[in-house]
Amino acid sequence: MIFGGKNDRTEDQVEIQCHDQLEDAIIRISDLPSLSTKPPGCILITVLKLLFSTDHCNFSDMEENSDSDVDSDMDNNDNFQDQFLENYNVSQEELHDLYKYLTLFGSQFGLLLLNYREKLLSIKDIPKLFRHEFFDFITSILANDLNWIENLALKEEILQLSSKLISENCGRLAKSDFIRRIKIKYDNGGKKHLNILLQEPSLTEDKIGLKTWGSSLNLSRRICNEFEDLIEFPVLELGSGTGLIGIVLSFLMKSQNKKVNRGDLVLTDLEEIVDNLKENVKLNQVENFSMVKTLNWESPDSFKKWMIKNYSTSNYYQTIIISDCLYSPSMPFLLIEMIKTFFKFNNTLKSRLLIQNPVREGFEYERNTLSGLLNQDEILKTRLKLVRTTTEYGYDDFGRQEFIFQEFCS
Numbered sequence: 287m288i289f290g291g292k293n294d295r296t297e298d299q300v301e302i303q304c305h306d307q308l309e310d311a312i313i314r315i316s317d318l319p320s321l322s323t324k325p326p327g328c329i330l331i332t333v334l335k336l337l338f339s340t341d342h343c344n345f346s347d348m349e350e351n352s353d354s355d356v357d358s359d360m361d362n363n364d365n366f367q368d369q370f371l372e373n374y375n376v377s378q379e380e381l382h383d384l385y386k387y388l389t390l391f392g393s394q395f396g397l398l399l400l401n402y403r404e405k406l407l408s409i410k411d412i413p414k415l416f417r418h419e420f421f422d423f424i425t426s427i428l429a430n431d432l433n434w435i436e437n438l439a440l441k442e443e444i445l446q447l448s449s450k451l452i453s454e455n456c457g458r459l460a461k462s463d464f465i466r467r468i469k470i471k472y473d474n475g476g477k478k479h480l481n482i483l484l485q486e487p488s489l490t491e492d493k494i495g496l497k498t499w500g501s502s503l504n505l506s507r508r509i510c511n512e513f514e515d516l517i518e519f520p521v522l523e524l525g526s527g528t529g530l531i532g533i534v535l536s537f538l539m540k541s542q543n544k545k546v547n548r549g550d551l552v553l554t555d556l557e558e559i560v561d562n563l564k565e566n567v568k569l570n571q572v573e574n575f576s577m578v579k580t581l582n583w584e585s586p587d588s589f590k591k592w593m594i595k596n597y598s599t600s601n602y603y604q605t606i607i608i609s610d611c612l613y614s615p616s617m618p619f620l621l622i623e624m625i626k627t628f629f630k631f632n633n634t635l636k637s638r639l640l641i642q643n644p645v646r647e648g649f650e651y652e653r654n655t656l657s658g659l660l661n662q663d664e665i666l667k668t669r670l671k672l673v674r675t676t677t678e679y680g681y682d683d684f685g686r687q688e689f690i691f692q693e694f695c696s
């Protein structure tokens with residue numbers, strides 16, 4: 287590609303001026319093409335695409351020393367870089383054009399882009415590292431009429447990418463759809479790990495099941511470490527959301543060659559959530575290990591009918607899993623009904639109820655009511671015993687979070 291404008295440095299000079307000690311320097315906003323140099327539309331577009339943070343791993347902005355860096359070596363390798371470019375639709379040629387532009391018109395840093403491919407890919411870290419400068423840069427693009435760019439379609443793309451970048455960086459609630467990568471290190475010393483992909487559409491209305499919640503990551507980790515002791519099949523999950531726990535269970539079944547029927551692991555949620563849940567099961571290629579069904583706790587009849595038709599009873603499940611499903615006053619009562627309807631109470635078989643909840647301020651009533659009902663309900667109090675309560679910490683998109691895990695056995 288040929289750039290117009292003043293060219294007072296040659297590529298040879300660029301090579302000469304490269305300096306080893308600056309090889310490790312991080313790229314900053316001031317190293318990106320300044321609007322005063324009137325960068326071509328395609329150069330701006332490449333920069334904007336690179337500014338998107340591709341790698342939403344666990345709840346990564348917040349997690350320290352977490353599982354999210356399990357595969358950092360792998361993440362930095364060429365495959366990962368190729369995947370990054372592919373995801374963001376940036377060709378090698380476009381990356382090279384940006385490199386050339388920066389060496390000709392950029393700051394001193396632009397001259398020192400040894401290893402330019404890796405360095406340019408680190409543009410994605412700018413929004414996290416230099417937040418204010420990043421917002422200044424994007425708003426300066428939005429405020430500029432970009433009158434040197436004649437192609438209206440390019441101009442429109444620049445505006446769209448800039449607006450999307452702003453919402454992308456205004457917290458999870460404003461984010462558009464993306465794929466979250468979950469890495470779980472387990473087997474005590476962390477010798478094994480799981481990689482899971484979860485599609486999360488933008489959050490509209492109050493469909494909170496379209497987001498993965500920290501509670502499910504903590505419980506998934508526990509399940510990975512205690513699979514044999516904690517899980518009895520068949521399993522029913524209530525309010526599965528994006529499906530992390532069920533997908534983790536499927537992977538564990540797969541890795542241990544567990545022979546179970548698809549109906550022995552059922553992930554459920556509201557009708558408007560199950561399409562995304564099904565997509566996630568497919569995305570992780572575990573359709574053969576689990577089933578996704580609609581189960582609305584307020585109108586469970588169709589699910590119950592399906593149970594009776596297939597298993598001649600609704601009291602079928604030996605493990606019921608509930609993660610972060612207590613955030614309105616009616617929920618404890620609804621969940622108790624679900625447990626009574628679908629749990630297999632059996633004196634000889636060990637059935638389990640696993641409940642993980644964030645300790646959120648303002649939801650004490652819901653948590654206490656569920657515990658009270660489990661203790662006092664005429665049927666449940668004689669059949670379910672609380673065998674473990676653990677308080678632990680983890681992360682969510684909104685920061686560090688305290689959680690309570692409870693295990694009940696029949």
Ligand SMILES: C[S@@+](CC[C@H](N)C(=O)[O-])C[C@H]1O[C@@H](n2cnc3c(N)ncnc32)[C@H](O)[C@@H]1O
Pocket residue numbers: 493494495496497498499500501502503524525526527528530554555556559581582583584608609610611
């Ligand atoms: C905070 S999310 C937790 C999702 C998932 N368990 C997790 O931990 O990531 C609560 C889930 O409960 C589901 N839910 C809420 N009310 C429900 C109802 N009446 N019937 C079935 N699911 C419901 C929501 O759709 C959502 O998926």
